[in-house]
Amino acid sequence: MDIFPGRFTRVPDGPLLAASIFNTAELNYRELAKWNLNSSVLGFHEDVLVEKTKSVMSASSKSTKISETATVRANRRRPTYSAKLLKAVSDEESVESSSDTDEETATAKDIRLNKIxxxxxxxxxxxxxxxxxxxxxxxxxxxxxxxxxxxxxxxxxxxxxxxxxxxxxxxxxxxxxxxxxxxxxxxxxxxxxxxxxxxxxxxxxxxxxxxxxxxxxxxxxxxx
The missing domain is CATH 2.30.29.30 (Pleckstrin-homology domain (PH domain)/Phosphotyrosine-binding domain (PTB))
Known part of the structure; x- marks a missing residue:
């Protein structure tokens, strides 16, 4: 009696794998993965399981790289401002710079006059x-x-x-x-x-x- 219900039981001189696993590709890959079989057992010229795993990992890696590239480009993109805003900021900085220069000049003049x-x-x-x-x-x-x-x-x-x-x-x-x-x-x-x-x-x-x-x-x- 099989103590694992649902598990395929091989009869003497019977097939190693249940025939039902070959009904679909997914069942094929899943069952082969359980048994850790490769192309030498199945007689394939290339390892189907390995190629499938590589393709899945490659697709996931490409998706991640595309997402990271988009994020980097978004971070590198400089924010844009309107011409009016830029002019206002420039004028304000110019006024502050001029004010600082006037204060320094006035201070130097006052110091000189006080010393005299x-x-x-x-x-x-x-x-x-x-x-x-x-x-x-x-x-x-x-x-x-x-x-x-x-x-x-x-x-x-x-x-x-x-x-x-x-x-x-x-x-x-x-x-x-x-x-x-x-x-x-x-x-x-x-x-x-x-x-x-x-x-x-x-x-x-x-x-x-x-x-x-x-x-x-x-x-x-x-x-x-």
Whole structure:
């Protein structure tokens, strides 16, 4: 008695396989696969089962590759935008760039003006200035734009800067040299071309302090 119902039972000297498996190709492949038979048993010139398996796997592989290729192409495709949107974005970036440049320019200008204002305060000093045709006590300072050394008449009542009387200027760009007088350390001689200006301070310390600020001021103006 067969303990496995539905299973083909081979009689002595009978066929190895049931004849019903050859009714359809699917039954043929399925049964042959169970028995793990190849072309050498069936007398075929090529392995039908292997070829069928390869064709199924090849078709599945091709389908997967086509799907992956389509996905890659879709990812590579750049998004498209309308001309109006692109122009709006470009204009906005241009405005932001221009605004940043203006802010940087304004900031640099403010820093420069503030620095000149500091020099204007530190260089303001009452000294005697002597030239070939001029010798007088004056209030010396630098101009608001930093391009000149200026001196004004000294009057006790003239605390207002706008009321001061300008009596002499020395362009910073024309200054070629400045040094302390060897015979008198209270004096500072400034040379501009063929002209020389002698600045006479009350003390040596006063001259040294002013000369230090003056040297820093000249270096700063040469950089801008």
């Amino acid at each position: 204002l500091q020099y204007r305060k530190s260089l303001t000093k009452i000294v005697k200035v002597k030239t070939a045709i001029f010798h007088e006590k004056v209030r010396v300072t630098c101009s608001k734009d930093g391009k000149c050394i200026e001196w004004y008449k000294v009057k006790a009542s003239e605390d207002d800067e706008n009321k001061r009387q300008l009596i002499g200027t020395l362009p910073v760009s024309k200054i070629t040299n400045f040094k302390t007088k060897v015979d008198n350390l209270r004096y500072l001689e400034i040379t501009a071309g063929n002209n020389s200006y002698l600045f006479m301070f009350k003390t040596r310390d006063e001259r040294e302090q002013w000369q230090c600020e003056f040297d820093s001021f000249i270096r700063f103006m040469k950089m801008i």
